[in-house]
Amino acid sequence: MSDAPVLAIxxxxxxxxxxxRPGRRNALAPDSAAALREGLSTLLAGGARVVLLRGEGGTFCSGLDVDLFQGGAGAAWASDWTGFHRDLHACPAVVICALERYAINAGAALALGSDLMVAGEDAILTVGEAAIGMHAPMNLAWLRLKAPESVAAQLALGAGRMGGADLHRLGLAWALVPDGEVHDHARAAAVRMAGWHAGTLAGIKAALRRPIPEGGDVFGAVQARPGQGGAAPTRIAADRRP
Structure with a gap:
């Protein structure tokens, strides 16, 4: 198998x-963010309507490979990391995350950035940056978009582990399955949804993420399709909850 940090299949x-990077529990290297951007772009250019985001070797992602970031992340990493999350937010394809074993810190941001998360019963997600004196901008962005403040605070301020059952109970995980079935379940969902009408999936996803103008009509806003006065979002926006 290729030794590239990210594969687009x-x-x-x-x-x-x-x-x-299964030998490092799929920890992210300095070139991983750029590779994620390139891989996502390649899949979309090839007509992918659904993207399965997973880790090789039965583990999703253990966060940053700290040994490789000792000298600092650098401007290129920061730009590509933020850029990938913007790409993910604007992505017209449905993104399904196969959360096997754990998603830690930067790995949690990838899991939270997916549209649908399939979590193993013993899987854990940790937004632990607060405990090590780091900011967690991408995790915070996704939590503000997807979770009430009480749930976001449990993860970002509590900095503890949240198991698969709690992720499912709180609506962050779409499906909770036995650990050995995560990959197969997520893959089957991707195959099934890939057979659905591409324009419908993209249109529904865009409508879900389209901001409602202040004083505007939610029923009118969600009816516009991409290219009809309702283009898909291109950047992570501020909290949209009432």
Missing amino acids: PHEGWGELVLN
Whole structure:
């Protein structure tokens, strides 16, 4: 198998974006963010309507490979990391995360950035930056977009582990399955959804993320399709909850 940090594997109507450092539990390297951007772009250009985001070797992502970031992340990493999350937010394809074993810190941001998360019963997600004196901007962005403040605070301020059952109970995980079935369940979902109408999936996703103008009509806003006065979002915005 390739030693590239990220693999983009195309299939008919869908594709896999694979974190490919299993020997380091898929910890992110300095070139991983740029590789994620390139891989996602490649899959979309190939017509993927669904993207399965997973880790190679039965683990999703253990965060940053701190040994490789000792000299600092650098401007290129910061730009590509933020850029990938913007790409993910604007992505017209449905992104399904296969959360096997754990998603820690930067890995949690990837899991939270997916549209649908399939979590193993013993999987954990940790937004632990507060405990080590670090900011967590991408985790905070996704939590503000997807979770009430009480849930976001439990993860970001509590900096503890949240198990698969709690992720499912709180609505952050779409499906909770036995640990050995995560990959197969997520893959089957990707294959099934890839057979659905591409324009419908993209339109529904865009409508879900389209801001409602202040004083505007939610029923009118969600009816516009991309290209009809309702283009898909291109950047992570501020909290949209009432």
